[in-house]
Amino acid sequence: MATVLDAGEIGRALKRIAHEINEHNHGIENVVLLGIPTRGAFLGNRIATFLGEIAGSVPVGTLDITLHRDDLRLRPPRPLLPTNIPTSGIEGKDVVLVDDVLFSGRTIRAALDALGEIGRPRSVQLAVLVDRGHRELPIRADYVGKNIPTSASESVRVHLSEIDGEDSVEILAGA
């Protein structure tokens, strides 16, 4: 087990992502943040807080992708997680999806499908805390906290204080 990001580094990475979102979209007037539960939702809130300090408040919500997964039949039924779309909606907005780890890209594919059910954003961007590679779909992130090269057998664990009591990112060796 190796810690690759500590609390301070996570905080700085998220703050940098907030700056990049502000810069890339020429301000935040049209930006909506949607975190993918569980941990992406907390990261979305944190980025929204940083954006609030930098540029002003942005609508932030959550988007559950469970019903759109392509691997539902491989595992027992999963509980649904909260979906909260901000009242301003996503129609014509620049939506930034927020997740903790980008791996195969399948979660993001499902999120794009889930988003399509809700409305038609002007653009969809992706922010992740960790990009660990091994994509199985043509998907990439616009904002990356840290690129962490991994082997496919390793696993990446993101801990956040809201749910795990501390902030850290670890790599665990595979079996």
Place this chain on the structure above:
Amino acid sequence: MDKHLLSINDLSADEAIQILNTASELSKISDGPMKKLPTLRGRTVVNLFFEDSTRTRISFESAAKRLSADVINFSAKDSSVSKGESLKDTAQTLQAMGADAVVIRHGASGAAQRLADSGWISASVINAGDGTHEHPTQALLDAYTIRSKFPDLKSDFSGLKVAIVGDILHSRVARSNVLLLTKLGAKVTLIAPPTLIPVGVVDWNVDVSYDFDSAVKDVDVLMMLRVQSERMADSFFPSEREYSRGYGLDIARLNSLKESAIVMHPGPMNRGLEISAESADSHKSVVLAQVSNGVLIRMAVLYQLLGGAAFTGEVSA
């Protein structure tokens, strides 16, 4: 959760709450223009109805379709059942067609259990009402409706006072509701003439009253039941008029309820018999909310049963 949903007893309190929570997440997704979710694409749900039904069948059909499942409706009247085909042959036909779930309504108590235990089919069986036994999805949608009107309840219904009034004896809705509501901690009182109270009620963990007026003063939820004339071979009360006087919800009784109380009815209503038209249409009535919540609950149940890895059951001939 089990492979089948035959009785409320198949669910723990946690599993029941899980279904209610799934339904409330689904309600957020389906707000506004109704979306079709891809979750059960390629799965087949058969509605096998040996008894008449409007809302339950339509509700299951629309729940399955919103999750993109294929739906086959089968009603006994216009099928080979009317030519004398047995439940076994019907079931095996459905098996051969590749049904993933069978929603069954049948006039005989235990029919759903029989289908599930028979080994005739590998599909999940959902009981949509069997005789005078149980109707679990109705109890779940009632609990969901109650929770949406009393948001403080969350996963524990203790402190909630529920009165179930009318034809308890013939009511599968009452039986499932008693099981679920007491499991969740609510206090349930049954109100009916002695002839319409089942014998085994002492084991149900409920209070029983024969006097409507004194029993309903402080209830939060008043659940009226349909008088099931079609199941009544004997006379259980002298006349409809007398029943209505003693156990019908008229405007005077409605007005004696607490301000926050709600009135439920599983439908179809006999207006003028167990419930007056004014009561049925009053602002305390949540009858239509029960119908729309039914779709969400049935989506949640179908998701729980079919949304995950397929069960691999052995099918015997």
